[in-house]
Amino acid sequence: MQDARRIAEDVLFPAALEVDAADRVPESHFDLLAEHGFYGLAASPQAATLDIGDFPSVLRLIEVLASGCLTTTFVWIQHHGVLNAAETTKNRNLRENYFPGLLEGKRRGGIALGSALRTGPPPLRAEPIVGGYLLDGVAPWFTGWGMVDSLLVAGRNSEDTLVFAMLDGVDNDTLRAEPLDLLAVQASGTVTLRFNRHFVPRDRIVSTVPQSEYLKRDSSSVRFNGALALGVAGRAISMLGDDAGDLPGELDAARTQLVAATEDELSDARAQASELAMRAASAAAVHHGSRSVLPGSHAQRLVREATFLLLFGSRPSIKSALLDRLTSPRAPA
Template sequence: MATSADVVGRAREIADEVLFPAALRVDGADRVPAAQLDLLASEGYYGMAAPAEAGGLGLSWPEAAALVETLADGCLTTAFVWLQHHAPVRAVADSPRPGIRDRWLAPLARGEHRAGIALAGLRVPDAPMRVTPVDGGYLLDGQAPWVTGWGMIDTLYTAALDVSGDVHFLLVDATAAPTLAVRPLELVAVRASATVDVHFDQHFVPAERLVDRVPYADWSRSDSSGSAMNGFLAIGVAGRCVRLLSPGPAAEALAAELDAVRSGLLTADSATVPTARAAASALTARAAAALAVQTGARAVLLDHDAQRLARESVFLLVFGNRPVIRDALLADLTAPAPAPKIGQVAGQSGE
C-alpha cells in the first residue's frame, strides 16, 4: 500500500512531467483536459479528503496540504478544479443523514463521481440563496456565484437558507435545465476552470439529496476566516516561481520566506488563518513579480510561463478572500517600504 510520502512523491512527478509542461496550453483552453483530471482520479487523489476505510487516502492535514501545493505548482487551473471536490467529500463523510454516506462517499472518493461547490450564494447579503421545503424535496431559488468546473463535475454541493434561518446543504445535479441556468465568467487567469454563475429558479431537489442542515450563525462563524487549504494553491504557485528563478540572493530570500509562510499556514488556527492566507497571497505576488523582472521582456509574451504565473498571482490575491483576509492583505501590500539610507539613492553607494 502506498505511503503518504509515495502519494506526494508521485504528485511531484505528475506536476513536473505532466502538469507544468501543459500549463500554458491549459491556460488557453476552454476547460481542463479530461485526461489530466482522470489521471488524478487514477492516482486516488480525488479521495484526499475521504477516510481510508471508505477508499480514500486518509491523509493528515500536512500531507493533504503538501498534495495541494504540489499539484498547484504544476498547474494552478487543474489543481483549482480538483480542489473543489473535497469539501463535498468531507461533508458526505460527516453527514448525519441516513443513506448519504453509503450512497455517495465511495464513488466520490474514487473520482468516479466528481463534485463542485455552490456555497457563495450564502455570502450575498441582500439576496442569499433560498430553499423552500415542498412535498418530496426542496425548491432552490437565487444565484450561486463563482461555481468552478462546470462541464467537468457531476454534482454541486449547494448551500441555501430557509425562512427559519437554517442552512440546507444539498447535492444538486450539475446539469443545465429550465430551472437551472449558468453564465460563464471571463477570468484573467484559470480560464479553463470553467467558472460560472449558476441561477436557480424554483429548482427541485429530492429530499434524499439533503446532506446536512445547520443554523446560519454556526455556518457563518466557520466561514468567516476562510480556508487555510486554499492558501496552499498560492504556496504552490509561489514555489514554481521560486524554482524558475535563477540561483542567487533573490531566489534564496523568497525560498526562505516560502518556508516560513508554509509553516504559518500549517499551524494556523481560526484566528490566524486570515493573516496566514494574506501572507501566502502577498508572497505569491512578489515571487511572480520577481520572476517577471528577472525574465525581462520575454515575460510579457503569451508563450512564456512568467506572464501566466503573474496573472495567476493576481487571481490568488482575491480568490476565496473574506473581509479579514482582504484587510490583512491590503495592510501587507501597502506597508511603507524602508526608507533608503542617505547616500544610497538611485543605486549609488555614496562611497
C-alpha cells in the same frame, strides 16, 4: 507525496500553458489524479484511498499540485467538500449511492457555497415545501461546470439556516449556468448558476446547519486556498534560480504559518501566502524580461494566477490583512 511531485513536474507543468489557453482542463489530468487516489484526499481514515499522513502533508500535496498547474488543482480541490458531505451526511441515499463514486474519482464534484459565507440577504434562497425545497436566486461562483457530475449547493432559509443539497451538474429549465470570463484559470469551467424555483427532493438534501455554526468551521478551506498560493509562489521561485534572494526562506515561513495559525491568525496567514505569490510571480516576470508579456510565457501566467489568488475565496478579514500588507510602508532596501 512522491507521486504528486512526479505528476506536477512530468504532466501538469509541461501542459500548464496549453491548459491556460484552453476552454477546459483535459479529462486525462483528472483521470490521472483519480488513478493515484487523490480524489479520496478528504475521506475519513477508515475510507481513505490515499495514505497522506497529517494535515500539513495534505496542505503540502495541494501546494505541489498547484505548482504544476493551478487550473487543474483549482478544479480538483473543489471536489473534497462534496466528498466530505457525502461521507458524513445522515442521508442514506447520498451516502450509499454517491460516496463510493466520489471516493474513487469516478464521480466528481464541485461546490457553490457563496450563500453560506455572505451576510445580509442570501443570494440563493431555500424555501421549504412538501417533499423538499425550492432553490431560487444565484450562486455567483461555481467551478468545474462541464467537468463534474455533482454540485454541493448551499441555500439559506428565512431563519439563516443553510440547506446543503447535492444536485446534478446539468442545465435544465430551472437551473442555468452562465460562463464567466476570468483573469486566470479560464479552463476551470467557472460559472454563475441561476436557480428559478429549482426543486430539490428530500433525498438530495445533505444537511441543514445554522449559518453561524457553519462559519465557525470554515478554516480548512482558508488553509487550502493558501496552499494554492504557495504552489504558485514556489513555481515562481524555482524560475528565479539564483535571483530568488530571500524568497525561499519566506516560502518556508509562510508554509509553517499556514499550518500553525490559530483562528485569529488565519486571515493574516492566508494574506501572507497570497502576497508572497504576487511578489514572487512579479519577480519571475522581471527576471525573464520583456518576453514575460507574451502568451507563451509561464511568468505572465503566474502573475495572472497570483492576482487571481489575491481575490479568490476571500473574506473581509483576509481582504483587510492583504490591504495592510500591500499598502504598509516598507523599510529602504
